[in-house]
Amino acid sequence: PQTNLNLYARVATGFRAGGFNRDFGTSTTLPGNPATPVAYGEEKAEVYELGAKYDHARWLSLSAALFASDYTDVLITDQGVRSAAQGGGTFNYSDNLGDAEVSGYEIEANGAIRNAGRRGARLAYTLAGTWFDSDLESPIRTLNGVALNGTPKFALTANGSYAVPLTGDLTVFLAPSFQFEEGGFFNIANTQTRDTNRNLRLRAGLRSDAGWELAAAATNVLDQRYRFLYGVGFFAETPGSEVTIEFRYRTP
DSSP states (O other): OOOEEEEEEEEEEEEEOOEEOSOOEEESSSTTOOBOOSEEOOEEEEEEEEEEEEEEETTEEEEEEEEEEEEESOEEEEEEEEOGGGTOOEEEEEEEOOEEEEEEEEEEEEEEEETSSSTTOEEEEEEEEEEEEEEEEOSSGGGTTOOOTTOOSEEEEEEEEEEEEOSTTEEEEEEEEEEEEEOOBSSTTSOSBOOOEEEEEEEEEEEETTSEEEEEEEESTTOOOOEEEOTTSOEEEOOOOEEEEEEEEOOO
């Protein structure tokens, strides 16, 4: 089989605009519980990536990359509590708490196999693992050296599809998807640990060359329950397993 090795390097810059926080109160995690800021400044980022990709054949392609991101005036999302005059309750707010670095490496394998199991069948897959490390340089002594909140230590993604042609213009298919995340924290003080996330999804059905598709989709097949930080500042639990029936149509 033909082999091909490519090396690449990438440098990019970016920013997130500053703005204003909708709510005002006091921080629930920063030392001294200071007042949450009315406004926050712009975040700037420089991204570096060095990688390699090896194409062995259609059924196997491998890639590996090292990456690093340097943030200036990094924007952090954390929790605050409203004053009594505002009705109380918790909320999320944004703040610039210093400079930060996120680095790590990623390994990925993907490919497609024709005539897998029977003539005309096609199997495709992608498997990727990413390892993260983050560090905050903050003028707040108790936050200097902590990990950025919301960033896992390890993330794994696995996707696949298997399609088999039937008689006529029909194809039966199965498409599993699995996501795994481990490590990390909800808050910048690193006192609220994120739960390990295991999410398996399955989708199977019939597809027609005439443009229609009928499928059953199952989410959270493993019925894993884990906590996540909801957008308005409180913890919620993921829903259990769910199955839905889907019908799609597109013009051929």
